[in-house]
Amino acid sequence: MPAGSSAKRERQYEHIKKSAQDRGESAGRAEEIAARTVDKERARSGESKSASKTSTRDPKSASQRGGERSHSGAQGPTRDQLYEEAKKRDIHGRSSMTKEQLQNALGR
Structure with a gap:
């Protein structure tokens, strides 16, 4: 945390x-x-010296958004992120799968 935080x-x-x-x-x-x-x-509430446009103009705060923009880039989650999810679901053969194969195995 930055010095002087409340x-x-x-x-x-x-x-x-x-x-x-x-x-x-x-x-x-x-x-x-x-x-x-x-x-x-802190940026949204004016407690910081500088802030990005998305910090101050976004209608939802980060806590309200709850990660809804995560992995929403042009190509979605990375292969490593898909691999970790496959690992949690105990999908066999995941280590040799490509990104596309992992997406199919996860039903994406």
Whole structure:
């Protein structure tokens, strides 16, 4: 957390970090998710020195959006992300599958 953050933002950061770790994210990734989310909330509420257009003009806050834009790029989730999902679902043969094959096996 940046120096001078409010107690509320510190609590928010810790809560988001813990939630991400509970979902199985690594400690580093959980910290990144928490920091980005809190930074965006700070920008929306005018607590930061600078902010991007999407931070200030987006009708939904990051917490309300809940990751609905995740993996929505032109090509969707990466092969590694598909592989991790296949691993969670215990799909056999996943290590030798291509991105397309993983998508088919996951029903995407």
